[in-house]
Amino acid sequence: MIRFAVLLAVCLLNTAVLAEDILGQGEFRYRVVPNWGREALAQVNVKNGHAVVIDSQGRLFFLTDDARNNVIILDSKTGALIKHWTARMPGAHGMSLVKEGEREVLFITDTQLHEVRKVTLDGEELAVFPWPKTAKLHADAKEYRPSKTIHFPNGEFAVFDGYGKDYIFHYKPDGSLLRAWGGNLGDPKDQLKHWGPHGGAFDDRDGTPRVVIGMSDQQEIRRFTPEGRFIDQRPFPGGNPRDIVLFGQHTIIPHLGDNWPKDKNAAGFISIVDSQWKVVSNIGGPPAVYENGALQPMKSDGKTFIHPHGVAVDADGNLYVAQFASPAAPLLKLERLK
Numbered sequence: 001m002i003r004f005a006v007l008l009a010v011c012l013l014n015t016a017v018l019a020e021d022i023l024g025q026g027e028f029r030y031r032v033v034p035n036w037g038r039e040a041l042a043q044v045n046v047k048n049g050h051a052v053v054i055d056s057q058g059r060l061f062f063l064t065d066d067a068r069n070n071v072i073i074l075d076s077k078t079g080a081l082i083k084h085w086t087a088r089m090p091g092a093h094g095m096s097l098v099k100e101g102e103r104e105v106l107f108i109t110d111t112q113l114h115e116v117r118k119v120t121l122d123g124e125e126l127a128v129f130p131w132p133k134t135a136k137l138h139a140d141a142k143e144y145r146p147s148k149t150i151h152f153p154n155g156e157f158a159v160f161d162g163y164g165k166d167y168i169f170h171y172k173p174d175g176s177l178l179r180a181w182g183g184n185l186g187d188p189k190d191q192l193k194h195w196g197p198h199g200g201a202f203d204d205r206d207g208t209p210r211v212v213i214g215m216s217d218q219q220e221i222r223r224f225t226p227e228g229r230f231i232d233q234r235p236f237p238g239g240n241p242r243d244i245v246l247f248g249q250h251t252i253i254p255h256l257g258d259n260w261p262k263d264k265n266a267a268g269f270i271s272i273v274d275s276q277w278k279v280v281s282n283i284g285g286p287p288a289v290y291e292n293g294a295l296q297p298m299k300s301d302g303k304t305f306i307h308p309h310g311v312a313v314d315a316d317g318n319l320y321v322a323q324f325a326s327p328a329a330p331l332l333k334l335e336r337l338k
Contacts, residue, residue, distance in 0.1 A: 022337065023304060028250075028272045028281035030319060030334040032304070037074055037331050040081035044069050049322035049330035051095035051310035055104050055121060060312065060320055062331055063095040063108065070108070071095075071123065076314055079333065085123035089113060093163075094148035094199065095310075100155070109146040111163045116146055129159070132169050135180045148199045148243070150211065152226065158211065160197040168197060168211070168228060181228025189230045193218055195261075199243030199310075201251075202226075206275070214241035214253065217261050221253070221277065234277045238297035240268070247313045249275045254308040256324065258285075258299045268308050269300040270321070283319070283334065284308075305332075 023030045047066035054060055060076040069084040070092045091112025098105050105126065109116050118127040131144035138144050147162030155173030167183035182192040198216035202209065203223075210231060211224045221241055223231040236253070240260035245252040251273050258266035269285035279288035279295065284304030289296040306326035313319055317336035323329060 021304070023334065024272070024281040024283040025287045026280055028283070028317075029337045030283055031337060033079075033333040033335050035079075036333040037079035040074050040079055041072070041331060043081055044072055044084050046072070046330050048324045049309060049326065050093050050324065052312040052320045052322045052331070053095055053097040053106070054312050054314055054320070055097060056099075058314070061095065061097065061106065061121070062320075062322060063092055063310070064330070065090060065092045067092075071106070073121075076318075076320065076333075087117060087119055087123060087125070089117065091145075094146070094160075096149045096151060098151050098157075107149040107151070107157065109148060109159070111145040111147065114141040114144045114146070116149060116159055127175060129171070129175055132159075132177055132180065134177060135167075135169065137165065137167055137180060137183065137185075147197070150200050150202050152202055152209075153204075160200065160213070162196065162198040162216070166192040166194050166196045168192070168213075170226070170228075179228070181224075186228070187230075190224070190228055192222075198241070201244040201246055203244075203246060203251075205246065205249065212244045212251075214244050216240055216242055216256070219260075235295060236271065236279075236298070237295060238299050239271065242309055243311065245311050245313060247272075247317070250280070251277070252311050252313060252319070254311045254321070255298075255300075256307050256309055259297070267300040267302050268305045269298070270305070270308055270311060270319070271298070 045066045045068045046064050051063040060074045062072045067090045070087045072084045073082040089110045091110040094109040096107045116129040131141040145163035146159045148160045151157045159169045161167045170178045195217040196215045197213045200213040203212045213222045221234040239255040241253050242256045253271045255268050257268045270283040271279050272281040285300045307324040308321045309324040310322040319334040321332045
């Protein structure tokens with residue numbers, strides 16, 4: 001179990017000193033914006049920070065697992081509170097913002113209710129996607145604990161069973177199941193170990209469509225075809241890739257902790273990688289070191305973050321970080337330095 005007192009002490013240290021620190025390396029250097037959003041969050045109930053997304057109006061949507069107000073909406077520039085609402089989801093975990101024509105919607109996964117909900121930006125429920133019973137891969141709904149959804153250009157989407165049995169469920173736009181892969185299915189190289197597919201993204205930036213998966217406790221990134229055929233993998237030793245956030249030709253990867261799960265009290269950090277998946281900046285950690293082309297074990301600086309779980313990036317490259325088990329700083333804004 002995470003030691004609450006230690007985490008609280010480190011979080012308080014963070015808020016006191018980080019405004020003076022320059023974080024990261026090369027062209028990706030940042031500074032924590034002091035007290036950003038703190039007044040807004042003091043007005044609502046926050047349990048754990050899980051995910052963040054930014055809509056077309058520049059509003060920041062912050063997901064917590066406090067069912068009294070799962071989604072808190074802030075002005076991404078000022079940190080002012082705009083509104084908040086509940087989806088009645090005690091296990092809210094992953095959140096994706098999807099544009100459907102002229103409308104933007106949210107897909108939220110819940111590890112306790114064992115389902116995915118599609119809602120409007122105002123919290124109106126549009127659809128519920130329960131455990132995929134027809135796939136016959138779970139004994140009951142309790143074995144299904146979805147962590148994240150990813151979305152394809154044609155409206156199809158995939159659900160990662162990241163806290164359940166490590167399957168990927170690929171759905172048609174109407175919510176009917178198209179296929180399942182990962183877990184213990186198919187060729188051994190196509191299978192996904194536990195704990196594995198926590199977060200990810202659909203990536204076709206080079207013209208070839210791929211599903212990119214942050215393999216959390218396996219300390220690696222894996223890439224697959226949309227049909228679930230293994231392409232390649234990239235080790236991230238010392239890290240714990242929790243999500244994949246695309247930013248131009250770069251990719252942002254939050255690591256919940258260092259050398260997780262061996263040390264669950266470690267603070268975590270954020271890596272930015274280039275188009276070849278080479279780490280070009282570690283935010284809240286020392287620079288990456290490569291020896292003979294191999295990435296050496298990474299670690300945090302022990303003071304910037306406490307379990308960065310989700311990241312969003314705005315058009316200026318500023319980062320917004322949702323933190324798990326971080327009572328003093330569940331949400332941070334990092335200003336990119338020019």
